[in-house]
Amino acid sequence: MPRSATYQQPEVVHKLCEPCTKRRLERYCKFPNQVPPPYLIPMIDEFCGNCGGTDSISTADLVWVNVHGCGSTGLPVGFAIRFQLRESDREAYLKHWGTPYLRMQACPSCGLPAWVIQFNEDLYLRCAHCRCYRPQLLDEDYFARDRARRARRLLRE
Numbered sequence: 050m051p052r053s054a055t056y057q058q059p060e061v062v063h064k065l066c067e068p069c070t071k072r073r074l075e076r077y078c079k080f081p082n083q084v085p086p087p088y089l090i091p092m093i094d095e096f097c098g099n100c101g102g103t104d105s106i107s108t109a110d111l112v113w114v115n116v117h118g119c120g121s122t123g124l125p126v127g128f129a130i131r132f133q134l135r136e137s138d139r140e141a142y143l144k145h146w147g148t149p150y151l152r153m154q155a156c157p158s159c160g161l162p163a164w165v166i167q168f169n170e171d172l173y174l175r176c177a178h179c180r181c182y183r184p185q186l187l188d189e190d191y192f193a194r195d196r197a198r199r200a201r202r203l204l205r206e
Protein backbone atom coordinates (compact mmCIF):
# COMPACT_ATOMS: atom_id res chain seq x y z
CA MET A 50 0.00 0.00 0.00
CA PRO A 51 1.45 3.39 -0.91
CA ARG A 52 2.26 5.70 1.92
CA SER A 53 0.03 8.72 2.17
CA ALA A 54 1.49 12.19 1.90
CA THR A 55 0.92 12.82 5.57
CA TYR A 56 3.15 10.01 6.74
CA GLN A 57 6.33 11.45 8.10
CA GLN A 58 8.71 10.36 10.79
CA PRO A 59 9.79 13.06 13.20
CA GLU A 60 12.64 14.90 11.54
CA VAL A 61 14.57 15.20 14.76
CA VAL A 62 13.66 12.87 17.58
CA HIS A 63 13.53 14.33 21.07
CA LYS A 64 13.44 12.50 24.37
CA LEU A 65 10.53 13.29 26.64
CA CYS A 66 9.95 12.42 30.28
CA GLU A 67 7.45 9.56 30.30
CA PRO A 68 5.42 10.40 33.44
CA CYS A 69 5.36 14.15 32.72
CA THR A 70 4.36 13.58 29.10
CA LYS A 71 1.66 11.15 30.13
CA ARG A 72 0.27 13.66 32.62
CA ARG A 73 0.35 16.51 30.13
CA LEU A 74 -1.36 14.52 27.40
CA GLU A 75 -3.92 12.86 29.66
CA ARG A 76 -6.71 15.38 29.27
CA TYR A 77 -6.10 16.32 25.67
CA CYS A 78 -8.84 15.10 23.38
CA LYS A 79 -9.63 17.91 20.97
CA PHE A 80 -9.60 18.81 17.33
CA PRO A 81 -5.99 19.84 16.87
CA ASN A 82 -6.77 22.48 14.27
CA GLN A 83 -8.82 24.26 16.95
CA VAL A 84 -7.13 23.49 20.25
CA PRO A 85 -3.37 23.09 20.42
CA PRO A 86 -1.89 20.07 22.11
CA PRO A 87 0.15 20.83 25.22
CA TYR A 88 3.70 22.06 25.07
CA LEU A 89 5.99 19.19 26.07
CA ILE A 90 9.30 19.93 27.76
CA PRO A 91 12.12 18.01 26.05
CA MET A 92 14.63 16.29 28.33
CA ILE A 93 18.09 17.73 28.61
CA ASP A 94 21.06 15.41 29.22
CA GLU A 95 18.65 12.50 29.89
CA PHE A 96 16.99 14.37 32.75
CA CYS A 97 13.53 15.86 32.95
CA GLY A 98 13.73 19.55 33.77
CA ASN A 99 10.33 19.32 35.43
CA CYS A 100 10.52 16.31 37.78
CA GLY A 101 14.17 15.27 37.52
CA GLY A 102 13.12 11.81 36.30
CA THR A 103 15.01 9.73 33.76
CA ASP A 104 12.28 7.46 32.34
CA SER A 105 11.90 8.57 28.75
CA ILE A 106 9.89 8.11 25.62
CA SER A 107 10.65 9.53 22.20
CA THR A 108 8.68 11.96 20.07
CA ALA A 109 8.69 9.17 17.47
CA ASP A 110 6.43 7.14 19.79
CA LEU A 111 3.62 9.70 19.82
CA VAL A 112 0.63 9.45 17.49
CA TRP A 113 -2.75 11.07 16.99
CA VAL A 114 -5.60 8.71 17.82
CA ASN A 115 -9.12 9.64 16.80
CA VAL A 116 -11.54 9.17 19.66
CA HIS A 117 -15.17 8.32 19.02
CA GLY A 118 -18.05 9.11 21.29
CA CYS A 119 -20.00 6.36 22.92
CA GLY A 120 -23.45 5.62 21.61
CA SER A 121 -24.62 4.68 18.17
CA THR A 122 -23.54 7.76 16.24
CA GLY A 123 -19.87 6.99 16.68
CA LEU A 124 -18.92 10.50 15.65
CA PRO A 125 -15.38 11.54 16.45
CA VAL A 126 -15.18 13.69 19.56
CA GLY A 127 -11.57 14.65 19.08
CA PHE A 128 -8.03 13.45 18.84
CA ALA A 129 -5.87 12.23 21.68
CA ILE A 130 -2.12 11.78 21.59
CA ARG A 131 -1.01 8.32 22.66
CA PHE A 132 2.10 6.24 22.95
CA GLN A 133 2.85 2.65 23.98
CA LEU A 134 0.98 1.33 20.98
CA ARG A 135 1.88 -1.73 18.98
CA GLU A 136 4.29 -0.95 16.16
CA SER A 137 1.73 -1.79 13.45
CA ASP A 138 -0.93 0.40 15.09
CA ARG A 139 1.52 3.24 15.52
CA GLU A 140 2.43 3.16 11.81
CA ALA A 141 -1.23 3.11 10.81
CA TYR A 142 -2.02 6.17 12.94
CA LEU A 143 1.03 8.01 11.64
CA LYS A 144 -0.07 7.36 8.07
CA HIS A 145 -3.52 8.68 8.82
CA TRP A 146 -2.81 11.83 10.78
CA GLY A 147 0.87 12.66 10.72
CA THR A 148 3.36 13.18 13.50
CA PRO A 149 2.10 15.26 16.46
CA TYR A 150 5.48 16.56 17.58
CA LEU A 151 7.38 16.73 14.31
CA ARG A 152 10.38 18.82 15.33
CA MET A 153 11.41 21.86 17.32
CA GLN A 154 12.48 25.23 16.08
CA ALA A 155 12.97 28.68 17.47
CA CYS A 156 9.68 30.54 17.66
CA PRO A 157 9.96 33.37 15.12
CA SER A 158 7.99 35.57 17.47
CA CYS A 159 9.90 35.23 20.76
CA GLY A 160 12.93 33.09 19.89
CA LEU A 161 12.21 30.39 22.48
CA PRO A 162 11.90 26.73 21.50
CA ALA A 163 8.60 25.80 19.90
CA TRP A 164 7.15 22.56 18.56
CA VAL A 165 6.18 22.15 14.97
CA ILE A 166 2.93 20.20 15.25
CA GLN A 167 1.80 18.18 12.26
CA PHE A 168 -1.83 17.27 11.81
CA ASN A 169 -2.94 16.00 8.43
CA GLU A 170 -1.32 18.19 5.82
CA ASP A 171 -1.02 21.15 8.15
CA LEU A 172 1.80 22.39 10.30
CA TYR A 173 1.24 24.47 13.43
CA LEU A 174 3.66 26.14 15.74
CA ARG A 175 3.24 25.54 19.46
CA CYS A 176 5.40 27.85 21.55
CA ALA A 177 5.37 27.53 25.32
CA HIS A 178 5.83 31.22 25.85
CA CYS A 179 3.60 33.16 23.48
CA ARG A 180 1.07 30.38 22.88
CA CYS A 181 1.06 31.02 19.18
CA TYR A 182 -0.65 28.18 17.43
CA ARG A 183 -1.34 28.94 13.84
CA PRO A 184 -1.22 26.90 10.68
CA GLN A 185 1.47 27.38 8.11
CA LEU A 186 2.99 30.38 9.80
CA LEU A 187 6.45 29.08 9.93
CA ASP A 188 8.02 31.75 7.81
CA GLU A 189 9.69 34.86 9.10
CA ASP A 190 7.63 37.08 6.79
CA TYR A 191 4.41 36.24 8.48
CA PHE A 192 5.72 37.08 11.91
CA ALA A 193 7.18 40.34 10.65
CA ARG A 194 3.78 41.26 9.25
CA ASP A 195 2.11 40.14 12.47
CA ARG A 196 4.44 42.27 14.58
CA ALA A 197 3.75 45.25 12.33
CA ARG A 198 0.02 44.68 12.64
CA ARG A 199 0.24 44.47 16.42
CA ALA A 200 2.32 47.63 16.53
CA ARG A 201 -0.22 49.50 14.39
CA ARG A 202 -3.01 48.31 16.66
CA LEU A 203 -1.16 49.55 19.73
CA LEU A 204 -0.66 52.96 18.11
CA ARG A 205 -4.37 53.26 17.43
CA GLU A 206 -5.35 52.49 21.03
Ligand SMILES: [Zn+2]
Nearest residue numbers: 066069097100
Ligand atom coordinates in the same frame (compact mmCIF):
# COMPACT_ATOMS: atom_id res chain seq x y z
ZN1 LIG B 1 9.30 14.64 34.31
Ligand SMILES: [Zn+2]
Nearest residue numbers: 156159176179
Ligand atom coordinates in the same frame (compact mmCIF):
# COMPACT_ATOMS: atom_id res chain seq x y z
ZN1 LIG C 1 6.97 32.28 20.97
